[in-house]
Amino acid sequence: MSNHKLKVATIGGGSSYTPELVEGFIKRYDEFPLTELWLADIEEGKEKLEIVGNLAKRMIENAGLPIDVHLTLDRRAALKDADFVTTQFRVGLLNARAKDERIPLKYGVLGQETNGPGGLFKGLRTIPVILDIAKEMEELCPNAWLINFTNPAGMVTEAVLRYSNIDKVIGLCNVPIGMEMGIAKLLDVEHSRVRIDFTGLNHMVYGLDVYVDGVSVKDEVIEKLSDPANSSFVKNIDGMGWEPAFIQSLNALTCPYHMYYYKSKEMLDKAIESAEKEGTRAEVVQKLEEELFELYKDENLNIKPPQLEERGGAYYSDAAVRLITSIYKDKRDIQPVNTRNNGAIASIPADSAVEVSSIITKDGPIPLTMGDIPVAARGLVQQIKSFERTAAEAAVTGDYNKAVLALAINPLTPSDTIAKKIVDEMLEAHKEYLPQFFQTETVN
DSSP states (O other): OOSSOOEEEEETTTSTTHHHHHHHHHHTTTTSOOOEEEEEOOGGGHHHHHHHHHHHHHHHHHHTOOOEEEEESOHHHHHTTOSEEEEOOOTTHHHHHHHHHHGGGGGTSOOOSSSHHHHHHHHHHHHHHHHHHHHHHHHHOTTOEEEEOOSSHHHHHHHHHHHSSOOOEEEOOSHHHHHHHHHHHHHTOOGGGEEEEEEEETTEEEEEEEEETTEEOHHHHHHHHTSGGGOOOOTTSOOOOOOHHHHHHHTSBOOGGGHHHHSHHHHHHHHHHHHHHTOOHHHHHHHHHHHHHHHHHOTTOOSOOGGGGGGTOTTHHHHHHHHHHHHHTTOOEEEEEEEEOTTSBTTSOTTSEEEEEEEEETTEEEEOOOBOOOHHHHHHHHHHHHHHHHHHHHHHHTOHHHHHHHHHHSTTOOOHHHHHHHHHHHHHHTGGGOGGGTSGGGTO
């Protein structure tokens, strides 16, 4: 990478999370001397892009750093000669997410952003766009790294690895770093002293061991997690305590999204109740975002406002810029990322995306060999991987039958008939963002 100029392009630059990212670049400027930050968005996101972009400029000016911020609706201009491309976009915006969350509930199935039917449809809308970006990167910035935060991150990373020509792709999520932070808080130690051996998939990741200063403290942590008062760490999922018999015998750390699989009934009941009372999570977030953007407009604001933490993206800038810096500096530190398995996890295909602790080098992540997933968790992880692969194929081909199959094999769906009904209604609801499923009708 050239020393004279460092360019980062952020696709979905008008996101409410962008100040997080900017804060990360400011904090790590000594190690990663960013020259140009390009924030790209679409026409519908123009107003948000202006608001967030101006806040980004004020934050950088306040920090006294020579970073140029460019705001653009021209994705190609943003990608040209970039060193790193970060993607954080939402096809169909929050309105699409609200449909993903609300429609399945009618059928007695969980409506959630990245799991079950919602995860399927977010993937179907997102994958064609990410593959377009990958194609443009081949042409405009062939040496750049694609760092994807767009959910469902595992399925999206799987699709890029399988259906694009770019190899330099890493999926990133704030759940593992949130788990590390949670454990640090639980043990009352500095985050930098904690390390977890992560294995599994995005939003389906387990901690096989946990260390403080390199010494395993797993037994103590499992003991603490068996106390219902301690069992939930991540702000945007209200956890209920695990049964001590379950967590002690599993003998691994769970992530907050495991609640949907191991407490399916409770989480579904809760989702139905919340949707009736305060609206779906997307509708709650829409209100939060309106408040955030009002804050962002304030010309005296030149730092990331603390209210952003409520949005659920805590630690995302730390995770993102830590990763980018480690690639740039060839740090060879260990971080959990979504990358090609290459045999790190025994019972997942070598060419599939997994979320696993990896050594981060200038040539990308080298996943640590984790052996196999504990037998108690293995089947569920494999089932979710089958779902992700089938869903990615449906997204690329626009094959209706594959979409029904993907949803039917997802553990949150009770039957193939219900899967078909949900797919039919959601295809219609998201029609404008799923052209691949509607193309063939006009040909006959």
